[in-house]
Amino acid sequence: AVQATRTGLWKGSGGVFSPSDTSLIAEYIPGPSEIDLGKSTITLITTNIGNCIPHADSLIVTYPLPIPIHVDDQIVCTGGNVNFQATQFSTGYYSWTRNGNVVNSTSNYSSKADTSFKTIVSYKSKDGCISKDSAIATVFLKPEINISDQLVCEDKTVTISSDIINASLAPIAYSWFRDGFLMPDTTSSIITNIKGKYVLAYSKGTCQVKDSAMLDFFPVRVNAGPDGVICRLATTGYKLNGTKLNSASVKWSGGSGSFTPSDTVLDPVYYPSAIESRTSAVTLFLLSDANSGCKVARDSVKIMLRPEPLAKATGDTVCTGEKGTVKATLVPGLKYTWRNKAGNVVNITNIYHTNVNTTTSFQLSIKDSAGCIDTITASLYVFPKPILKVKDTLVCEGTVLKINGTLLSNPILNAKYVWTGPGGFVYPGDTAVVIKPGIYTLKYGFGNCSNTASNNITFASKPLVDNPPDLVFCPESVPSVAIDAGIYNSYKWFDGNSSRSINVSKGGTYFVKVYNQFKCESTKVFNVSEICAPRLFVPSAFTPGGANNQFFDVKEAFVEAFQLLIFNRWGEIIFESKNPYTSWDGNYRGEPMPIGVYPWVVTYEGKERYKGPYKLQGSVTVIR
Secondary structure, eight states: OOOTTOOEEEEOSSOEEESOTTOSSOEEEOOHHHHHHTEEEEEEEEOOOTTSOOOEEEEEEEOOOOOOOOOOOEEEETTEEEEEEOOOOSSSEEEEEETTEEEEOSSEEEEEESSOEEEEEEEEOTTSOEEEEEEEEEEEOOOBOOOOOEEEETTOOEEEEOOOBSGGGSOOEEEEEETTEEOSOOSSEEEEOOOEEEEEEEEETTEEEEEEEEEEEEOOEEEOOOOEEEETTOSSOEEOOOEEESOSOEEEEOSSSEEESOTTSSSOEEEOOTTGGGSSEEEEEEEEOOGGGOOOOEEEEEEEEEOOOOOOEEEOEEETTSEEEEEEOOOTTOEEEEEOTTSOEEEOSSEEEEEOSSOEEEEEEEEOTTOOEEEEEEEEEEEOOOOEEOOOEEEETTOOEEEEOEEOSOOOTTOEEEEEEGGGEEEESSEEEEOSOEEEEEEEEETBEEEEEEEEEEEEOOOOOOOOOOEEEOTTTOOOEEEEOOSOSEEEETTSOOSSEEEESSOEEEEEEEEOTTOOEEEEEEEEEEOOOOEEEOOSEEOTTSSSOOSBOOEEESOEEEEEEEEOTTSOEEEEESOTTOOBOSEETTEEOOSEEEEEEEEEEOSGGGOOOEEEEEEEEEOO
């Protein structure tokens, strides 16, 4: 408003006024720099006021930027719905155009699409700013996929793929799912060995297609049946019992025997070879076929080749009229059957007790769990009760006595003699050696048929003898000495003399056997010694190297512990001897000693009462 003059002038900051800058009511068109700056400064100045001071007023006009708007292109299958969604604002106005025609006035636009088309969306804000964007709806033929269920061997790796129709008309994104879980694969085929429900889905825009298929694995199985046992010498063979699953045919292998009727049936009879019959086991295998390229399945069965049980049985030996037993070794799991001579079953345990009057045989059959059988014969031996004879005996103590018995009846087969006695004495045989008194019993027989007889063995004491004192005499004064054996029943001296005492004239050891009333003997020993006073004879001279008396000899009688020392004139020992029978030859250190007198000293001892010691001195003259 301009007062008084009612004229004025507009000034801008880069734009132009329409119709002119002097029209008080005008439209201002901002310049490019103002648009970039986002504002304009407009000033109105009064004009035609004479000498008055002009008056001015200004205003600032701002230019907000248009709010950006966006809409995405869409891809749909033919006949599908396309749904465009523009940026949403709480205020303002939308306008959608298609082929120049307004088709919608909200923020979204949906339409069925048969062909591709372009649409434009405009948005006008409350400030009057307008934003625009465009989008294209691409329409193509809907692709088709097909994946099929598969049932394959459990050891296989499978490829699942789809033949896709119209796939070339648009880029496709693939997705695989297994049992509802997304897989990492993004192509039209996958390789897997896991069973489950598989879904293949692909999409482009809102055009989505999917198909599903079940993948499962079937097992190929064979079972050769349980392990078994047959007898090594069995002629019936072993019946096999195999089974199969998902296998059209089978084949048996292993072993060196034969299959009847063939090795391609599930239940043939297997006959071990002669070589296998000498072994402990054979292992056979049942094989499946390679159904649909599946891995061949196999299973094994082990046939134990059991040796026939070894029957072992023994029979008692009994006396006439007594009960006897035939017995087999008890083995768990075996069945026992005893038959008499007539073939009748008499017992079905491992032991059979019976009474028979004569030796009788029984047949034993044993059978194991595999039906293997062995047969043996055991006999019950019957003999009359034996009769024995032994006798009591009296012997001297210390005697090694042989005792024996006499069989007065018929002998028993395999019978043995055994002596028993005091202190755990046991001696096999009919003759025993005993050294102690007591009751000794002889047993004779075999098995349960035997008899005994006993005797009493008595050991009489030997005569008691003392240790008599030694007898001593000197034959030079007393020519003999008497030896008295003592009081006994009888005597026997070393020389056969049977008197109680004898006289002896020489020293020595004398033996005599003395006897008591049981004719038991002891030996008595007497020691007789000849003991006289010791004596020496020492010569006074000798002639070394002469015809006679060449040596200095000392003669002795009853002398012990003898020592001779000879000296020269200076007291030096020139000869020494501890043997009275060693003579001096007159030499010293291999040199003859000169004529002269040589002192000597002899020390010696006697026996017992003449013990000593004694010393004798003198000299001897060497003559040449």
